[in-house]
Amino acid sequence: MATIKDVAGRAGVSVATVSRVLNGNGYVHEDTRQKVEEAIRALNYTPNEVARSLYKKKSKLVGLLLPDITNPYFPQLARGVEDRMQENDYRLIFGNSDENREKEMDYIQTFIQNHVVGIISSTNDPGAEMYAELRIPIVFLDRTTSDRPSVYADGREGGRLAAREIIKRGSKRITIIQGPAHVGPAMDRYEGAVEVVRERGLPYDVLKTTSFSFTEAEGWAQDLFRLYPDTDGVIASNDIVASAVLQEAFRLGKRVPEDVQIIGFDDIPLSRLLAPSLSTIHQPAYEMGREAAELLIQLMEGQHIERKSKQYPVHFIERQTTRKVD
Amino acid sequence: MATIKDVAGRAGVSVATVSRVLNGNGYVHEDTRQKVEEAIRALNYTPNEVARSLYKKKSKLVGLLLPDITNPYFPQLARGVEDRMQENDYRLIFGNSDENREKEMDYIQTFIQNHVVGIISSTNDPGAEMYAELRIPIVFLDRTTSDRPSVYADGREGGRLAAREIIKRGSKRITIIQGPAHVGPAMDRYEGAVEVVRERGLPYDVLKTTSFSFTEAEGWAQDLFRLYPDTDGVIASNDIVASAVLQEAFRLGKRVPEDVQIIGFDDIPLSRLLAPSLSTIHQPAYEMGREAAELLIQLMEGQHIERKSKQYPVHFIERQTTRKVD
DNA sequence: TTGTAAGCGTTATCAG
DNA sequence: CTGATAACGCTTACAA
Numbered sequence: 001m002a003t004i005k006d007v008a009g010r011a012g013v014s015v016a017t018v019s020r021v022l023n024g025n026g027y028v029h030e031d032t033r034q035k036v037e038e039a040i041r042a043l044n045y046t047p048n049e050v051a052r053s054l055y056k057k058k059s060k061l062v063g064l065l066l067p068d069i070t071n072p073y074f075p076q077l078a079r080g081v082e083d084r085m086q087e088n089d090y091r092l093i094f095g096n097s098d099e100n101r102e103k104e105m106d107y108i109q110t111f112i113q114n115h116v117v118g119i120i121s122s123t124n125d126p127g128a129e130m131y132a133e134l135r136i137p138i139v140f141l142d143r144t145t146s147d148r149p150s151v152y153a154d155g156r157e158g159g160r161l162a163a164r165e166i167i168k169r170g171s172k173r174i175t176i177i178q179g180p181a182h183v184g185p186a187m188d189r190y191e192g193a194v195e196v197v198r199e200r201g202l203p204y205d206v207l208k209t210t211s212f213s214f215t216e217a218e219g220w221a222q223d224l225f226r227l228y229p230d231t232d233g234v235i236a237s238n239d240i241v242a243s244a245v246l247q248e249a250f251r252l253g254k255r256v257p258e259d260v261q262i263i264g265f266d267d268i269p270l271s272r273l274l275a276p277s278l279s280t281i282h283q284p285a286y287e288m289g290r291e292a293a294e295l296l297i298q299l300m301e302g303q304h305i306e307r308k309s310k311q312y313p314v315h316f317i318e319r320q321t322t323r324k325v326d
Numbered sequence: 327m328a329t330i331k332d333v334a335g336r337a338g339v340s341v342a343t344v345s346r347v348l349n350g351n352g353y354v355h356e357d358t359r360q361k362v363e364e365a366i367r368a369l370n371y372t373p374n375e376v377a378r379s380l381y382k383k384k385s386k387l388v389g390l391l392l393p394d395i396t397n398p399y400f401p402q403l404a405r406g407v408e409d410r411m412q413e414n415d416y417r418l419i420f421g422n423s424d425e426n427r428e429k430e431m432d433y434i435q436t437f438i439q440n441h442v443v444g445i446i447s448s449t450n451d452p453g454a455e456m457y458a459e460l461r462i463p464i465v466f467l468d469r470t471t472s473d474r475p476s477v478y479a480d481g482r483e484g485g486r487l488a489a490r491e492i493i494k495r496g497s498k499r500i501t502i503i504q505g506p507a508h509v510g511p512a513m514d515r516y517e518g519a520v521e522v523v524r525e526r527g528l529p530y531d532v533l534k535t536t537s538f539s540f541t542e543a544e545g546w547a548q549d550l551f552r553l554y555p556d557t558d559g560v561i562a563s564n565d566i567v568a569s570a571v572l573q574e575a576f577r578l579g580k581r582v583p584e585d586v587q588i589i590g591f592d593d594i595p596l597s598r599l600l601a602p603s604l605s606t607i608h609q610p611a612y613e614m615g616r617e618a619a620e621l622l623i624q625l626m627e628g629q630h631i632e633r634k635s636k637q638y639p640v641h642f643i644e645r646q647t648t649r650k651v652d
Numbered sequence: 653t654t655g656t657a658a659g660c661g662t663t664a665t666c667a668g
Numbered sequence: 669c670t671g672a673t674a675a676c677g678c679t680t681a682c683a684a
Contacts, residue, residue: 667673
């Protein structure tokens with residue numbers, strides 16, 4: 001790897017001059033600039049970001065912390081973040097936290113040690129000390145906080161929406177699947193759904209679950225129809241669980257949506273490819289990722305911040321696991 | 327952020343001594359070590375990785391380049407890589423290449439600039455110049471090369487397997503969906519399938535496709551049944567496309583597997599949650615990710631390398647989109 | 653057993 | 669307009 005010194009040598013100037021043309025600041029005679037650029041090309045030189053980072057005490061690195069990239073909702077967020085960051089030449093150091101405090105701290109720690117200039121985190125505890133102490137900008141993604149920048153969807157309204165739509169379409173004995181209690185957005189949507197069902201005075205059941213894992217989803221779907229065989233409407237905690245419910249209904253010979261309606265949450269890409277395709281509450285995940293990146297960039301580059309948090313509206317995607325209504 | 331100097335000051339020793347206790351090399355008196363450790367704790371000091379990296383000309387960073395994390399096959403690979411890397415305290419700089427040469431070069435470039443000590447890449451062109459010139463270890467993931475370390479699945483055999491299984495289960499007019507021509511593994515499985523179908527002297531049709539995108543998948547599924555309405559067996563290029571085919575079959579009132587059998591490829595987590603659940607060719611994605619990481623670690627840490635490439639066998643997962651056979 | 657100092661590749665300050 | 673040089677935080681000879 002050629003260094004700035006090599007370039008300086010070849011161009012017959014000092015390293016300071018090379019640095020100037022590199023960064024486009026200070027005065028450099030046109031002829032000198034030519035020579036330097038020539039040398040740069042000849043040596044195929046690119047600046048050492050580590051040295052830069054050491055001197056400037058900041059890098060072009062951003063930390064991205066997600067619970068689990070294997071959950072189909074997160075790749076979209078990640079992609080949104082990445083695409084926006086790319087545009088401003090930031091790179092991501094990426095980690096999965098598994099919603100585990102230790103891992104999370106570990107990552108935040110190494111992010112700092114590597115001079116990241118900002119962090120985007122999808123954590124269940126934005127109030128944690130490690131975040132409070134942070135001296136660099138952070139944006140919470142998919143999770144709410146009152147006092148720190150965050151980008152999230154209106155989960156509560158999403159829950160309400162799901163309930164309203166499934167009721168409007170005729171379900172009378174609704175089962176609401178409650179996602180993991182420690183996952184904020186999961187609880188929001190759950191509470192929203194309960195709120196509406198209660199308001200309407202409808203009977204409802206709740207199935208508690210503790211993860212969004214693929215394998216466990218099947219078990220919950222089985223529990224659901226075993227415990228509440230007469231349910232005619234299921235509001236799932238996310239699209240994965242909804243898929244499992246749809247499959248179990250199929251296995252039991254229940255017709256969807258005639259016998260049971262199902263509404264998911266997230267609108268992951270695969271839900272439209274299910275048969276029947278899954279009605280769900282759409283969260284603009286890619287957009288949210290981009291927006292989190294946008295916000296963080298503003299924070300990092302010290303521009304004027306219009307508002308430090310953004311809540312995205314969600315909406316109902318009518319597909320085939322709910323009945324038609326006119 | 328406390329620096330090594332602060333620690334030295336507080337402990338009343340030189341920075342060299344602190345460095346020694348930090349790295350556990352050289353002689354340090356027990357009492358001194360105590361004092362230093364005390365100071366470290368008091369100041370909540372953690373070493374600046376950037377400074378370390380600059381001096382040592384290497385870091386604890388590894389580059390991971392994937393085509394598109396949004397394709398459900400890749401999160402598994404990524405997770406495998408991450409989990410293994412984590413165990414040895416490596417962090418990932420992550421990027422999506424979109425199978426785009428420019429982006430790929432750009433990422434590799436910045437990886438180098440950031441002193442990554444190794445790279446894992448899932449590229450269509452492992453022979454590219456940028457890879458040949460690399461002075462750090464690289465492992466190609468999900469893609470074959472003869473002369474560089476790589477971890478991949480036996481796609482060709484996978485294609486053969488799919489064909490054999492679907493034939494064994496009675497399909498007579500098979501349609502093989504050919505994935506993007508520039509994606510190596512896609513072509514391998516395609517060729518494997520063709521090989522077997524030809525061998526058996528069965529008539530078959532080919533539907534060419536150009537991407538694995540969710541939205542386009544629907545279009546291809548429609549094309550498929552429009553062009554080959556009598557097909558009774560579909561070998562899809564991956565599970566996404568298979569889902570789309572399954573859905574389209576459902577829409578057209580075809581029974582699966584009675585009228586049409588469908589076999590996918592990859593065995594992404596969601597395929598077992600489809601209704602009917604998808605028969606597919608399983609690739610051990612998570613394992614492969616881990617193995618790629620393992621190999622790279624060996625390469626980076628200069629241990630003895632047993633073999634520099636690893637091909638994983640694939641196997642048929644019998645689920646419900648294929649008929650039973652005894 | 654410990655300290656001094658050079659050096660990693662940059663950038664920025666200050667003379668010239 | 670250009671060149672020396674200190675400094676960023678750390679590791680490692682080399683001295684003591």
